[in-house]
Amino acid sequence: MKPLRIALTKGRLEDDTVALLEKVGMNCDNVHNKGRKLILPIGDGSIEVVLAKAADVITYVEHGVCDLGVVGKDTILEHGGSFYELLDLGFGKCRFALAGPTGRNFFTGYHTKVIASKYPNVARSYFEGKAMDVQIIKIEGSVELAPLLGLADAIVDIVETGTTLKENGLAVIDTICHISARLIANEASLKLRKVEIECLAARMEQAKEEAQ
Numbered sequence: 519m520k521p522l523r524i525a526l527t528k529g530r531l532e533d534d535t536v537a538l539l540e541k542v543g544m545n546c547d548n549v550h551n552k553g554r555k556l557i558l559p560i561g562d563g564s565i566e567v568v569l570a571k572a573a574d575v576i577t578y579v580e581h582g583v584c585d586l587g588v589v590g591k592d593t594i595l596e597h598g599g600s601f602y603e604l605l606d607l608g609f610g611k612c613r614f615a616l617a618g619p620t621g622r623n624f625f626t627g628y629h630t631k632v633i634a635s636k637y638p639n640v641a642r643s644y645f646e647g648k649a650m651d652v653q654i655i656k657i658e659g660s661v662e663l664a665p666l667l668g669l670a671d672a673i674v675d676i677v678e679t680g681t682t683l684k685e686n687g688l689a690v691i692d693t694i695c696h697i698s699a700r701l702i703a704n705e706a707s708l709k710l711r712k713v714e715i716e717c718l719a720a721r722m723e724q725a726k727e728e729a730q
């Protein structure tokens with residue numbers, strides 16, 4: 519039987535994901551000593567970890583070259599796709615928020631508001647829900663710069679502690695939704711390797727409950 523391939527988001531979520539896999543009994547020394555390797559067998563070799571960027575985790579799972587993936591709900595909401603979302607893993611907690619210069623009332627004035635975001639689809643959906651017509655500008659990172667430079671009236675971005683907003687004279691106008699890491703599965707894999715995947719998911723869920 520070929521190893522079950524699980525794509526992990528490199529960066530913030532990687533450590534918590536590895537810690538959870540170790541809690542369910544997987545030896546992850548290969549990941550700790552990975553160097554620049556991107557595909558690492560873990561445990562007894564029955565699972566292979568693939569280290570990828572957040573949006574690529576979804577692509578690999580959707581196309582079936584990975585059976586499972588760990589990715590933030592923010593990426594799921596922005597990227598969309600065809601896969602099953604099996605578990606809320608309980609870490610990587612943050613939220614999507616609309617934020618703008620402290621003290622300025624975003625909802626007054628008649629000009630079309632300009633919104634900067636790394637997540638244009640999330641921003642568009644939020645304002646459609648408010649029946650507000652806005653102009654959305656895609657920014658790749660450090661999105662807080664947009665209102666500071668006069669490019670945008672506000673941003674839709676991730677907020678965790680609120681430090682970045684506060685230190686740049688910005689404040690949350692509205693919380694859009696809460697975010698955490700999710701375990702996703704390829705639709706065919708969940709049918710063809712149902713027992714293996716559901717067993718691993720159940721062990722991860724139990725480890726998550728024990729940690730809380």
Ligand SMILES: Nc1ncnc2c1ncn2[C@@H]1O[C@H](COP(=O)(O)OP(=O)(O)OP(=O)(O)O)[C@@H](O)[C@H]1O
Nearest residue numbers: 528529530531572590591592593610611612676678
């Ligand atoms: N403060 C935060 N900022 C961004 N992401 C966070 C934060 N807190 C938790 N997360 C979660 O961690 C995931 C990965 O974040 P990370 O910064 O590692 O990658 P990224 O922001 O997608 O990549 P890059 O920074 O290279 O564009 C996010 O998709 C989100 O689900």
Ligand SMILES: O=P(O)(O)OC[C@H]1O[C@H](OP(=O)(O)OP(=O)(O)O)[C@H](O)[C@@H]1O
Nearest residue numbers: 659660661676677678679680681682683
């Ligand atoms: O509420 P806080 O705890 O300050 O965290 C929120 C910040 O963290 C993320 O930035 P990141 O460092 O990932 O860089 P990025 O802006 O390039 O995504 C996010 O884009 C916010 O800027």
